Amino acid sequence: MRARRWRGVFGWTCAGIALYAIYLQISLGGRIDSDGANSALQAWDLIHGHLLLHGWIFGDATYYSFELPVNGVAQAIFGLGPLAAHVASAFVYFVVVALSVALAVSGSRGPARLARAAVTVLVLAAPLLTTSTLSTLIEEPDHPGTSAFMLACALLLSLLPDLPQPGAARGRWVPPAIGVILAAGQLGDATVTYVALPAIALTGAFRLLSGRRTWSADAAVLLAAVASLPLEIAIRALMTRLGGYQMVAPPAGFASPVRWPGHALVVWLNLRHLFGAVPGPGVALGAAGAALGLACLLAAIAGLAKAACTWRRSTRAEQVVVAIILVNLAVYLMSRVPLSDGAREIAAVLPCGAVLAARALVPAQFTGRVAARAAVAACGLVAVFPLAVAAARPHVGPATGPAPYDQEHTQTAPLTAWLERHKVTYGIGSYWDSSVVTLQSGGRVAIRTVDIGPKPHHRAGLHAYVRGWEMNTLWYSPVRHDARWAIADVRHSRYSVHTYESIFGRPQALYRVGSWIVLEYRANLLGEIGPVA
Secondary structure (H helix, E strand, O other): OHHHHHHHHHHHHHHHHHHHHHHHHHHHOOOOOHHHHHHHHHHHHHHOOOOOOOOEEEOOOOOOOOHHHHHHHHHHHHOOOHHHHHHHHHHHHHHHHHHHHHHHHOOOOOHHHHHHHHHHHHHHHHHHHEHHHHHHHOOOOOHHHHHHHHHHHHHHHOOOOOOOOOOOOOOOOHHHHHHHHHHHHHHHOOHHHHHHHHHHHHHHHHHHHHHOOOOOHHHHHHHHHHHHHHHHHHHHHHHHHOOOOEEOOOOOOEOOHHHHHHHHHHHHHHHHHHOOOOOOOOEOOOHHHHHHHHHHHHHHHHHHHHHHHOHHHOOHHHHHHHHHHHHHHHHHHHEOOOOOOOHHHHOOHHHHHHHHHHHHHOOOOOOOHHHHHHHHHHHHHHHHHHHHHHHOOOOOOOOOOOOOOOOOOOOOHHHHHHHHHOOOOEEEEOHHHOHHHHHHOOOOOEEEEOEEEEOOOOOOOEEEEEOOOOEEHHHHOOOOOOOOEEEEEOOOHHHOHHHHHHHHOOOOEEEEEOOEEEEEOOOOHHHHOEEEO
């Protein structure tokens, strides 16, 4: 028995290592833009002792409690640069997949565990055939990583006994652990507040009321979920008082019910994008790849329907997974933010749908040995195929820059190489041409974001000011830094040579580098940049 157990551990470990290697290869073939580069720079500060990230102003999600530490560990091993960013991004997605597999196989035995794992991996692999979805899932910190907190809570709920005994010691630690996980998740992403917390609380309340008990494990889970909100608020208030980072408030609020039917169409489109079920030039295998994504989406819908129909007989974990999907979709549908490219906002639906699809399509145990082997082989081959195709996709370029079919931005590698050759160490530029260059150079070239707009107080002319989004205010201190270079983009008039000359005067030299013109000045430009606006 012990030898069989160790063989199982060895087999699952080898499969996990192979799967992570594939995800890493897929991530290396993608791109990291300035959003991901800023997360990498935040992680770099984190591992260098700046635990509160003083001076940083984040966007509406910080990813402080998961993706940033993972990035930091990767940077401690590989240094600051694109490689560490890709290693971290692939690992975050691997954790999401691993938690999904653990949930899907819970309660199953023998070959059924392998078949359920393969179906889960398949559903989570199909979107990687689509360039736009791939960039959301596996290339840089984004909302998909937040689903790890939700899946971890559901997995912990599966450890609770179905019929808890008063005073029983088993599972007592689960509710407090869930409360801590939820608080940590909310610290990094408000999606946990709007989706995971109500889903877990509502499920606990339902089970508590339907069981007609004044106290149970479900009551403890409910209290832990509710308590996680003030706990996160207290932690964040303490960090702010100690000089920690600032952040932009996430967009919140509900749209008029009149708009909800229109939002429903947008939600359906985003679901198709999320599962890779939208044909287009960026889909590997073309229509066949989109058809595979659609099949996975339909399997997830079937799993959701089955779990909903058998709600009272479902486990706690299954109920929470269903609630997460429904709450996420409902909140997004009723909110003011539905966009046609907003699949990331409902990212938790993908792994939760994969779990339900696997549990619906594969029984908990096979009755025949031949049928079991055939099912495992078929599921495994179908799961490996999209992974192999996604991993074999030609690389976009030298790890940074835009995705294919993105005509708005060009690869920054030539610009970074030129700046390094000419010993440029500090300068300013547009958002998409700044931190990505800093990351690609390993920090040897620091290009800081500035925004350009009309001068305040109705004065004529333009001025450059600090953009209060994904940046560090300490970057713009003329006492600390000397920026004598500016990056002009010849394709966009907002950051043209003429614009910079109207703000800072004529430079002493101009250099054409691909799609950019680099301006060299004699004086430090930071003294003429306005404060955060």
